[in-house]
Amino acid sequence: MADKTLDTLFHDGLRDIYYAERKILKALPKMARAAQSEKLRAAFEKHRDETEGQVERLTQVFESIGKPARGKTCPAIDGIIEEGEEILDEFKGAPALDAGLVAAAQAVEHYEMARYRTLSAWAKQLGNDEAMKLLEQTLAEETATDEALTSMAGATITAAGQQAKAA
Ligand code: FE
Ligand code: FE
Ligand code: FE
Numbered sequence: 001m002a003d004k005t006l007d008t009l010f011h012d013g014l015r016d017i018y019y020a021e022r023k024i025l026k027a028l029p030k031m032a033r034a035a036q037s038e039k040l041r042a043a044f045e046k047h048r049d050e051t052e053g054q055v056e057r058l059t060q061v062f063e064s065i066g067k068p069a070r071g072k073t074c075p076a077i078d079g080i081i082e083e084g085e086e087i088l089d090e091f092k093g094a095p096a097l098d099a100g101l102v103a104a105a106q107a108v109e110h111y112e113m114a115r116y117r118t119l120s121a122w123a124k125q126l127g128n129d130e131a132m133k134l135l136e137q138t139l140a141e142e143t144a145t146d147e148a149l150t151s152m153a154g155a156t157i158t159a160a161g162q163q164a165k166a167a
Helices: 006-034 038-064 075-090 098-123 129-166
Strands: none
Touching: 006 038, 006 075, 006 098, 006 129, 038 098, 075 098, 098 129
């Protein structure tokens, strides 16, 4: 176990988020199709395109440590996405669907932000500036996405509440 150093942890973490990003890439189009609000749909579509770039950035980070880009099952993202799919199924066509989709998407972004924050700190510690910059670029996109979702959350909650009163 003495050989398990920060490099090992960094490589493991990269594999985790690489797996997660590829799962997210598949989940976002489903969320976009389900969204009732045009703004929310557009936000999911935009982030799907960004996510493609994030996967590409991760392959560059793998290259920077001389490892092949390979994922490792992340049970956390599997669970978060499964919860999102439950919302898709259970709230299909319901007034509260968009509010649920925003919540599901924010859980994804928060997981990503936690991972990228840690990975960029580890890259810095390891003296891998190239990796640090790439990871920080993605962190900035995840943070901006989270903020965009927050700005939409209010309207979706109001919509869900008003329709509930009218019902
Ligand atoms: Fe991402
Ligand atoms: Fe994970
Ligand atoms: Fe994201």
